[in-house]
Amino acid sequence: MSAAVAAPGAGGSPRDAGAGRVAAPARPSRPRRWPARVVVLVVLVAITAWSWVAVDVDLAALAQNFSNAQDTLVQLFQPDYSFFGETLQPLLETVQMAVIGTAVGCAVSLPLSFLASRATNPNGPLLGVVRTVMNVVRSIPDLLYASIFVTVVGTGALSGVLSLVLFNLGIMVKLVSEALDGVDRGGQEAALASGATWLQADRAAMLPEVAPQYVSQTIYVLELNIRASTVIGLVGAGGLGMLIDRVRTFYQYHYLSLIILEILVLVLLLELLSSAARKRLVR
């Protein structure tokens, strides 16, 4: 009877419960988790307080600036559609950069992801090297790549494409190699047992297994690329970003709002397309 009182997860002392207090309400005692929770909460509040001080929260200044920026706001809410013609070329370049970046990045990432998955690469040291390099590649943000390539190869779409390729490599290799870790390895085992080399086994048995996920991630990466390629121009790497930078320095906010509107439409369109395509792939 009293065993039911000492329910699993009950903190405190289960021996008490067995000691004959049958009359106690038949409820497991609450687990004593509050000390841990208090500690976590205090830590979180402390970090938040520290960040509050560090970023120097100043609501008064914010309100002040906001009220000073009436004209800016008015301009921002009145996009100048006559500017559309001039945005077409950068818009096209943005899409081109994203497409090229995706194509090259995803093509290069396929062999690399096979090298970066434990399931397809039996060579431990090589696996470690590839994974470490890819971790480093992934932790550098796209705009940073862009600003470095701009100084190395000059402003324009080439530095944009190069930074998108590296940005894609990081994401694709992680996602695809993890997909490879998760697929059914029966086919590969069979291929190896029948005398195939690892390369042949991976090609014949593992590639078809990840193909749908690979394609789906490629579409996802294209979506990310469109987003990224609209902004990497801010540091000079071609596309709409360069135009944003220009109109911003000349305070042409009614142009700026048109560009942002275009980005919005572009991204939303691609998101619709991509989610539809990925849904079909999964099915």
Add this chain to the structure above:
Amino acid sequence: MTAAPTRVAPARTTAQDRPRKPAHLARKAVWLVVVLVVVAAFWGVDISWDALWDMPGKLGHYLGLMFLPPAWDKLPEALSATMLSVAMAWFGTALGVVVSFPLSLLATRGLAPVVVRWPLRAVFALLRAVPEVVIAVLMLSVTGLTAFTGALAIAIGSVGTLGKWGYEAFEAVDGGATEAATAAGASRAQVMRWGVWPNAAPEVLAFWLYRFEISVRASAILGLIGAGGIGKMLVDNIQFRVWDVVGVLMIVVVVVTMLIDQVSGTVRHRIITGRWELPVVTALRRRSARAARLEASPSVLEDDVRSGTVG
């Protein structure tokens, strides 16, 4: 096909007997379009590909300038700039959490009426569509760009993603607890508190942390356009071509990002599974066990896969 009573050995299958290979016309058409688009992009883009030839040499040259050796004496400065970036990311994410949490509850099917739900979802979608940098550019023109406004830009961006992940997590909650709460006469708020939240909590908390990881990257980027922190320092040094300092800064960015990802990933794992799995310790202890498990059912790393694909 013959009506003879005796059994005839089946004839060898010929090409005609085999089922015809499916034509996959639609698939071929899609491939054709994709190839055409890619070719058109290569064709039309304004790039002189010749520049690629001397790129490896140039890249090597600049990498040499950056890392042989990096200016280690700037390390303290770089670290304090990084702390500012991290503070921006944390503050922005925290603000985003505070704002998005009630909103995502209001965007959940079954918890809020349609008239509230769909406008909110539209707002989330809109916020997700605008890159953070663009939000920051907007804030820059309206209020000026400081670390605080950078954090606000991050907050606005996180409301979009967190809002979406939030209502998706709430909707994925198994209906049993909600039904029981409703049957026992709970109000809408009580259903949320006792029926939905306990089930969705681990996932939602993990999403918050994951969003913080994204924000760390975003805050470095916002620095590049002037919001202060490590990005500001980077862009200044790139502009004045102080490459050895750029080298240190890159090392700091990489190390800090990886460190935060690792810590946050470990905590997320703890939240989702309820077990601590410390990166090095556990890896060493369970190396053989994990190999065996991978053989049996290759589905480890599931939370990493999920966290990697949401977006």
